Amino acid sequence: MxxxxxxxxxxxxxxxxxxxxxxxxxxxxxxxxxxxxxxxFGESSGLTWDQVTARAExxxxxxxxxxxxxxxxxxxxxxxxxxxxxxxxxxxARGEIIYDQTFARMxxxxxxxxxxxxxxxxxxxxxxxxVLGEASGDGHVYCGQNWDWRAGVADTVLMLRIVQPPHPTxxxxxxxxxxxxxxxxxxxxxxxxxxxxxxxxxxxGLPQTVIRRRVLDSQSISDAVDVLCRTRxxxxxxxxxxxxxxxxxxxxxxxxxxxWMYPTRGLLVHGNHYQTTVPVQLAARYRPESSDSLIRVPRxxxxxxxxxxxxxxxxxxxxxxxxxxxxxxHPEGLCTHPDPRQxxxxxxxxxxxxxxDLTTGDYHVTPGTPCDHEYQHLPWNLYDxxxxxx
Numbered sequence: 001m002x003x004x005x006x007x008x009x010x011x012x013x014x015x016x017x018x019x020x021x022x023x024x025x026x027x028x029x030x031x032x033x034x035x036x037x038x039x040x041f042g043e044s045s046g047l048t049w050d051q052v053t054a055r056a057e058x059x060x061x062x063x064x065x066x067x068x069x070x071x072x073x074x075x076x077x078x079x080x081x082x083x084x085x086x087x088x089x090x091x092x093a094r095g096e097i098i099y100d101q102t103f104a105r106m107x108x109x110x111x112x113x114x115x116x117x118x119x120x121x122x123x124x125x126x127x128x129x130x131v132l133g134e135a136s137g138d139g140h141v142y143c144g145q146n147w148d149w150r151a152g153v154a155d156t157v158l159m160l161r162i163v164q165p166p167h168p169t170x171x172x173x174x175x176x177x178x179x180x181x182x183x184x185x186x187x188x189x190x191x192x193x194x195x196x197x198x199x200x201x202x203x204x205g206l207p208q209t210v211i212r213r214r215v216l217d218s219q220s221i222s223d224a225v226d227v228l229c230r231t232r233x234x235x236x237x238x239x240x241x242x243x244x245x246x247x248x249x250x251x252x253x254x255x256x257x258x259x260w261m262y263p264t265r266g267l268l269v270h271g272n273h274y275q276t277t278v279p280v281q282l283a284a285r286y287r288p289e290s291s292d293s294l295i296r297v298p299r300x301x302x303x304x305x306x307x308x309x310x311x312x313x314x315x316x317x318x319x320x321x322x323x324x325x326x327x328x329x330h331p332e333g334l335c336t337h338p339d340p341r342q343x344x345x346x347x348x349x350x351x352x353x354x355x356x357d358l359t360t361g362d363y364h365v366t367p368g369t370p371c372d373h374e375y376q377h378l379p380w381n382l383y384d385x386x387x388x389x390x
Contacts, residue, residue: 004367005376006173006352012163015069019076023083026158029176030081033091033156040152041097043345055097056090059234063089063210066231070210073179081177091177092209096234099199125149125290125348127300127334128192128240128270130248131320133359135266137310143242144354145182145192146324146370147173148336151347159365161380169385170216171363171378173352180213184356184363186385188244189224191215192354194272196236197289198282200255205234211253215239219387221247228253236279238270244358244389254279267304271297292332299326299334317355317364317375324353325371335371356382 007029011021023030038049064071071085074092078085090097128145136142156176160183163169172183184190191212211231218224221243228239228251236254248268252259252275259276262268271293278286288294303323310316326334338347353370356363361382364375383389 004373006365006367007158008161008379009158010161010163010380015072016076016079018162018164019073019078020080021076022073022160023077023080023177025080026077026176027081029156029158030077030083030088030091033153033176034083034087036150036152036156037091037094040150040345043343052097053084053086053090056086056093058204059093059096059207060086060089062204062206066206067210067214070179070213077177077179088177091175092179093207093234095195095237096205096207099197099235125272125293125336126192126194127293127296127324128194128238129300129304129320130192130240130242130263130268131304131307131316132242132246132248132263132266134246135263135305136307136316138312138316140313140316140357140359141242141244141246142307142316142320143184143190143192143240143248143356143358144320144324145194145240146334146336146350147182147352147354148348148350151338151349151351152345154349154351154368157351157367159378163385164217165386167217168219168387169382170213171380171382172216173354173365178209180209180211180216182212182354183216184358184382185216185218185387186383187219187387188358188382188389189216189218189221190242190356190358191224192240192242194238194240194270195290196238196252196254196272196274198236198254198279198286200236200279200281203232203255205232205255208233208235208237211237212239215241221245221249225249225251229258238272240268240270242358250275252276254281256281267301269297269300269304271300273297292329295329296326296334299328300324303334313357313360313362317357320355321353321366321370321375325369327371335369337369358382
């Protein structure tokens with residue numbers, strides 16, 4: 001087993017100051033993220049980084065109108081890291097850029113000019129779970145996910161703690177420079193998220209990093225659900241919400257209609273395909289873009305059902321890690337490893353596996369694939385912050 005660890009960064013203060021602290025602490029990793037995406041976008045589309053950031057600019061004013069303090073935070077990140085605001089915005093909207101219709105048309109023109117065929121582009125491939133008290137032998141509430149994405153960003157991943165009174169304190173796993181992704185907060189609310197895929201229309205919606213941050217800024221589960229129901233994302237994304245009180249809800253959010261599902265016998269798992277209903281915009285031609293999701297979901301459900309046999313939290317974590325280390329379909333699968341048949345810039349892997357005990361506030365992550373790495377216990381407890389449950 002590897003003894004690797006994931007870097008931790010803690011920021012606090014007003015938005016611009018938080019951002020500056022973040023940018024300075026993660027400067028090297030932000031530089032690596034920009035270098036990787038410049039290469040990856042160039043390889044997949046033939047577009048320059050200037051063209052990519054030009055596409056990102058279309059989200060600047062919508063984000064400023066919705067959450068001006070998050071633009072301040074991104075501006076602070078840029079200043080601290082010595083990069084441009086649009087560079088940071090592009091890191092926060094990388095999924096939206098991939099699925100943007102105008103970007104797709106630019107890519108098609110570039111491909112035609114180069115006489116090449118474009119590759120399938122997929123947003124985050126993840127498997128998320130909630131294990132409520134009735135499904136855990138120790139009675140605790142657990143949630144987490146395997147976060148599968150490009151192996152080339154592994155050196156950009158970090159754990160971020162944001163102290164931001166009067167909002168709840170947030171702990172997240174992010175790519176360096178991002179202001180939101182997956183995590184939990186001091187109000188006992190957790191968000192795990194998965195890409196769903198499919199292009200919709202040209203209307204500009206909010207980037208997922210912004211929506212997810214707003215969810216994790218919520219003081220109650222009803223506020224978190226309201227964020228997802230009242231905002232229009234630019235792309236489709238799945239959100240699995242879990243709260244300390246033993247409630248979980250999965251929302252398949254799209255720029256159009258949303259679908260939702262609840263746990264069965266205290267267990268809820270979601271992958272990267274539509275599990276409630278296929279949106280009408282995609283129904284006639286829909287095929288899962290992450291086809292291995294059809295395998296991952298039932299395998300995770302089967303493995304996580306064994307947590308009912310655990311008698312203590314350490315046993316529960318062991319069984320959760322065992323379940324999320326499943327290799328059926330290797331190298332694709334629940335625990336994903338790079339496929340040597342693909343060019344290195346396109347390699348996928350499980351960047352991190354998380355397991356959050358919402359009962360105690362203990363946050364665990366594996367710095368890489370769960371089969372090869374033990375859980376790292378973060379130095380922070382969720383409930384050290386505003387709105388912590390009594």
